[in-house]
Amino acid sequence: MPVGGYVQSNPQIRVTVGGNPDLQPETSTSTNLGLDYRPSWADGLELSLDWWRIRLENTIRTDSASQVLHGCILNGSPALCDRIRRYGSGDISTLNATNNNFGSSQVEGYDFALGYRLPETSLGRFSLAWHSSYIDRQVHDLDGDGRFGEDIYEIPRIGEALNGNEGGNTVGQYNAGRSGSNNWRLRSTLGTRWELGQFGATWNVRYYSSQEEDCQAFEDYGYGYLCSDTDRTRAVAVDANGNGVWDGVGGGDTIINRAQAQHHIGATTYHDVSVFWNAPWNARITIGANNVFDKDPPIARQAAANSFDPQYDVPGRFVYLRYSQTF
Numbered sequence: 001m002p003v004g005g006y007v008q009s010n011p012q013i014r015v016t017v018g019g020n021p022d023l024q025p026e027t028s029t030s031t032n033l034g035l036d037y038r039p040s041w042a043d044g045l046e047l048s049l050d051w052w053r054i055r056l057e058n059t060i061r062t063d064s065a066s067q068v069l070h071g072c073i074l075n076g077s078p079a080l081c082d083r084i085r086r087y088g089s090g091d092i093s094t095l096n097a098t099n100n101n102f103g104s105s106q107v108e109g110y111d112f113a114l115g116y117r118l119p120e121t122s123l124g125r126f127s128l129a130w131h132s133s134y135i136d137r138q139v140h141d142l143d144g145d146g147r148f149g150e151d152i153y154e155i156p157r158i159g160e161a162l163n164g165n166e167g168g169n170t171v172g173q174y175n176a177g178r179s180g181s182n183n184w185r186l187r188s189t190l191g192t193r194w195e196l197g198q199f200g201a202t203w204n205v206r207y208y209s210s211q212e213e214d215c216q217a218f219e220d221y222g223y224g225y226l227c228s229d230t231d232r233t234r235a236v237a238v239d240a241n242g243n244g245v246w247d248g249v250g251g252g253d254t255i256i257n258r259a260q261a262q263h264h265i266g267a268t269t270y271h272d273v274s275v276f277w278n279a280p281w282n283a284r285i286t287i288g289a290n291n292v293f294d295k296d297p298p299i300a301r302q303a304a305a306n307s308f309d310p311q312y313d314v315p316g317r318f319v320y321l322r323y324s325q326t327f
């Protein structure tokens, strides 16, 4: 960027999107550790707990034009500045927002499952299956220096290098940009089933934990009312004496407060119910309703049209009648 700042004369710029012939394949290494338990004292009960870690190298990522501009101008990322070409006047001639390999990522979490099939009684047979996935840590090394999850909002220790902007631990942050839109900490489903003779019913619960999203751009352009927390600021360490390390405020460096408005995306639970009848001609007739309590998806400001992310259910109850025939 030209020294002293620059105002683009034409707000529309040419952006190159799509494939990239220099793209390298992603490689990944995963580690799993699992525990299965079928207690002898409870027939039909199964428990399992898995810990997993996935490490991706050469992560393929697509940045939007505004992510490239923000990353270059606000955070000074040389890799992103390289993707902006300017005319002699300073105006942007073209911006490269194609797929790119972008450092490494590491995700770590736990899966927990519980299945229980109760003994048959005169009231029928009950069973339940509960699955939960908890993500503990999701970090990226975008500058390839081997340090994952650098967070510019973390003040380093005296004598240490300042952190780059890799988002810290992105679990629970919506649209953290490097791992898809939703980064739920916890997702859980509970399925229950009852069967008696040729009749049965199911009741399923789906849970998505809450997330936070960056809302500062809305605040900057006068739409702060769309954010749930507009007054939020965070301290950033600035290497004011330019020696590449943090010397503390007394040692010649400074701390500034950067406005960081946020929007809260609430936790969401859906309930799905169904009843079915097994017909004697090898068929099953099911009547069901998904999202039976008509829960609205939580609003995400960065989603299309500032509405909701498509990974949540579309608003409204979904009632269906299904006929399945086995031949």
Ligand SMILES: [Ca+2]
Residues within 6 Å of the ligand: 140, 141, 142, 143, 144, 145, 146, 147, 148, 149, 150, 164, 166
């Ligand atoms: Ca790094």
Ligand SMILES: [Ca+2]
Residues within 6 Å of the ligand: 239, 240, 241, 242, 243, 244, 245, 246, 247, 252, 253
């Ligand atoms: Ca310094």
